[in-house]
Amino acid sequence: MSELGIQPFLVLSAFLFACGVVCVASKRNAIGVLMGVELILNAANVNLVAFARFNPAFRLDGQVFALLVIVLAAAEAAVALAIILNFYNNHGTVDVDSADELQG
Amino acid sequence: MSLPVLLFAVVATITACSALGVVLARNVVRMAVWLLFTLVGVSLLYFLLGAEFVGATQLIVYVGGTLILIVFGVMLTAQAPLREMRTRPAEWLVGGLVGALLFGLLVAVSYQIAFPPSDHALAGVAPLGLTFLGVTDASPTGDVTGVPTGVTVPRTPVAYLLPFEIVSVHLLVVLVGAAYLARAKRRVRS
Numbered sequence: 001m002s003e004l005g006i007q008p009f010l011v012l013s014a015f016l017f018a019c020g021v022v023c024v025a026s027k028r029n030a031i032g033v034l035m036g037v038e039l040i041l042n043a044a045n046v047n048l049v050a051f052a053r054f055n056p057a058f059r060l061d062g063q064v065f066a067l068l069v070i071v072l073a074a075a076e077a078a079v080a081l082a083i084i085l086n087f088y089n090n091h092g093t094v095d096v097d098s099a100d101e102l103q104g
Numbered sequence: 105m106s107l108p109v110l111l112f113a114v115v116a117t118i119t120a121c122s123a124l125g126v127v128l129a130r131n132v133v134r135m136a137v138w139l140l141f142t143l144v145g146v147s148l149l150y151f152l153l154g155a156e157f158v159g160a161t162q163l164i165v166y167v168g169g170t171l172i173l174i175v176f177g178v179m180l181t182a183q184a185p186l187r188e189m190r191t192r193p194a195e196w197l198v199g200g201l202v203g204a205l206l207f208g209l210l211v212a213v214s215y216q217i218a219f220p221p222s223d224h225a226l227a228g229v230a231p232l233g234l235t236f237l238g239v240t241d242a243s244p245t246g247d248v249t250g251v252p253t254g255v256t257v258p259r260t261p262v263a264y265l266l267p268f269e270i271v272s273v274h275l276l277v278v279l280v281g282a283a284y285l286a287r288a289k290r291r292v293r294s
Binding site for chain 1: 203
């Protein structure tokens with residue numbers, strides 16, 4: 001593991017993060033946007049666990065933060081899906097472009 | 105090439121290709137399947153790093169819980185015109201540009217950090233659980249990073265009982281609220 005170093009993990013995490021950002025920015029389906037957010041949270045988690053492995057000061061803290069992020073991501077997905085289902089019940093679509101009733 | 109490097113190469117390739125599949129797939133059902141492979145790949149990465157408990161939690165909570173939730177959302181909302189929604193080319197251009205810029209910036213930053221290659225085994229499940237119970241100090245031997253060598257900065261002992269309780273109560277409240285929000289109602293329109 002020591003010949004691998006931390007940089008490959010950081011590069012993979014950056015790639016996952018970029019994929020999530022592109023997903024959030026370009027998908028029109030609200031569930032697709034939610035999947036992009038999940039990708040972003042996973043990228044952050046990979047960073048946390050990698051730093052826990054390669055930095056002795058974070059050997060427990062990184063894992064603890066990763067676990068908390070996983071639980072909070074589950075809560076976020078539940079609320080987001082509830083909102084999406086409500087929106088679908090009221091509008092008959094999940095297109096995020098049609099959620100424009102708050103614009104002036 | 106040693107075994108960890110080879111395993112990392114395989115797992116990282118699978119994860120990155122699946123993440124790319126999530127971005128490029130137009131059908132939302134296929135996006136969910138690609139997301140499944142991405143999450144499994146990330147959990148394999150945790151196992152590779154030695155964080156068994158986090159990897160198992162990722163498999164149980166993410167793959168077993170969150171992804172099932174997303175698949176149910178897809179099934180409840182998937183009608184023929186909604187399953188494939190085209191994105192305009194201008195939006196692809198802007199999103200891809202922002203993503204590529206972010207990727208370049210993060211890679212440049214991650215290669216700039218001067219990191220001592222101190223490889224150490226991660227803490228196992230027992231210290232993790234004791235930390236969550238507030239019994240032990242989270243990292244008693246860890247130094248405060250970012251200070252010059254020779255300077256000792258006193259650090260306070262940390263444990264994670266209070267955040268753990270806050271997160272568990274938060275999860276309970278959020279799930280009750282989500283069940284209330286998504287309860288069966290009469291459809292208003294269409």
